Amino acid sequence: MAPARIALAVSTFAAFTALAGPVLAQTPKAAVQGVTDAELREQIERAVGEAKSTPQTRFEARRRARDAAEDAIAALRTQGYYDYEVQPDVIDRDDDDGGEPPSAVLIIKPGPRSRFAGAGIDWIGAEPLPEVIIAAEQAMALRRGAAGKATDVLAAEGRIVAAIQKRGYADAEPGVREVIVDHADHTVRPTFRIVAGERVFTMPAGLVPRGGELTVPKEARDLAAKQPNPVRPTPESIAVGKERFQVYCTPCHGEGGKGDGPVAARFIPPPDLTNAGLQKARTDGYWHSYIRVGGVIMPSYGEALSSEESWQIVNYLRTLAAK
Ligand code: HEC
Numbered sequence: 001m002a003p004a005r006i007a008l009a010v011s012t013f014a015a016f017t018a019l020a021g022p023v024l025a026q027t028p029k030a031a032v033q034g035v036t037d038a039e040l041r042e043q044i045e046r047a048v049g050e051a052k053s054t055p056q057t058r059f060e061a062r063r064r065a066r067d068a069a070e071d072a073i074a075a076l077r078t079q080g081y082y083d084y085e086v087q088p089d090v091i092d093r094d095d096d097d098g099g100e101p102p103s104a105v106l107i108i109k110p111g112p113r114s115r116f117a118g119a120g121i122d123w124i125g126a127e128p129l130p131e132v133i134i135a136a137e138q139a140m141a142l143r144r145g146a147a148g149k150a151t152d153v154l155a156a157e158g159r160i161v162a163a164i165q166k167r168g169y170a171d172a173e174p175g176v177r178e179v180i181v182d183h184a185d186h187t188v189r190p191t192f193r194i195v196a197g198e199r200v201f202t203m204p205a206g207l208v209p210r211g212g213e214l215t216v217p218k219e220a221r222d223l224a225a226k227q228p229n230p231v232r233p234t235p236e237s238i239a240v241g242k243e244r245f246q247v248y249c250t251p252c253h254g255e256g257g258k259g260d261g262p263v264a265a266r267f268i269p270p271p272d273l274t275n276a277g278l279q280k281a282r283t284d285g286y287w288h289s290y291i292r293v294g295g296v297i298m299p300s301y302g303e304a305l306s307s308e309e310s311w312q313i314v315n316y317l318r319t320l321a322a323k
């Protein structure tokens with residue numbers, strides 16, 4: 001019974017304070033106006049936050065609106081809006097009858113959302129091994145045309161550094177990144193500056209060295225090969241697989257999976273995935289584990305892609321089988 005009574009007490013108290021005004025009620029620091037996209041508005045409101053009391057003076061309301069404007073701008077940039085207008089303002093109440101105090105508002109025009117238009121890595125100091133460069137570029141995974149969220153830029157940088165560290169560059173770290181936001185065409189182009197540092201070879205868990213390269217133990221792969229594909233090859237699943245394949249895999253495997261991608265020339269050429277014999281010899285589970293763990297040259301996608309996405313790619317690869 002006690003919890004119910006407490007809840008009741010709290011709600012009565014809240015109602016009372018709302019009437020009474022400035023004591024302890026949680027009210028938005030500033031009201032957000034002009035944002036029609038519900039999700040964006042929610043993000044902004046969360047960033048602006050709440051206050052324990054309503055402002056008592058015009059001065060206080062104005063200061064609150066200005067603080068809130070900074071938080072709103074941070075939220076907008078986080079979501080890929082860089083061409084916003086955010087105007088802090090104060091709504092005056094009729095104070096003659098000792099009525100409500102002034103309140104803070106933000107009048108916001110989010111403007112168009114910017115999109116990623118390419119991204120690159122500048123290596124500071126010595127470049128890492130070529131396959132590590134490829135792995136870093138793959139890990140970046142900022143798709144052209146995706147919303148240019150500032151958080152995604154930071155996440156990409158984290159993935160790049162993690163991918164390099166995992167491949168033996170334990171001291172890899174990010175330098176000062178450059179992000180060009182083009183307000184004319186609403187695009188975002190980050191360039192990450194990465195210090196790879198020395199290669200200090202450390203062994204990721206579950207992997208064994210073979211001739212200086214990493215590969216998964218044969219027994220583990222044989223086991224993985226027996227795993228049935230839990231994702232049905234519906235048109236939707238194949239479409240997702242195709243999309244991911246085009247983002248992550250075509251640089252080496254080529255648009256059609258024939259192994260003629262633009263970077264393939266620099267390495268051992270990848271196999272022709274459309275080959276009927278290969279398609280027959282390999283189980284879905286085998287290919288799934290290959291995508292997850294990688295090969296001798298091929299990077300692992302265990303971090304960049306979920307297990308489900310990897311199955312979806314396998315479903316797509318099956319549609320490429322040469323007849
Ligand atoms: C850096 C180039 C590169 C990228 C990027 C790459 N691969 Fe590979 N892939 C290879 C090479 C090279 C091989 C041959 C084995 C090896 O040496 O790693 C291979 C092998 C494979 C195989 C195994 C073929 C067999 O023997 O049965 C599959 C399946 C595969 N890749 C799928 C993918 C998928 C899916 C992606 C994207 C998620 C991808 N690859 C990205 C280079 C690449």
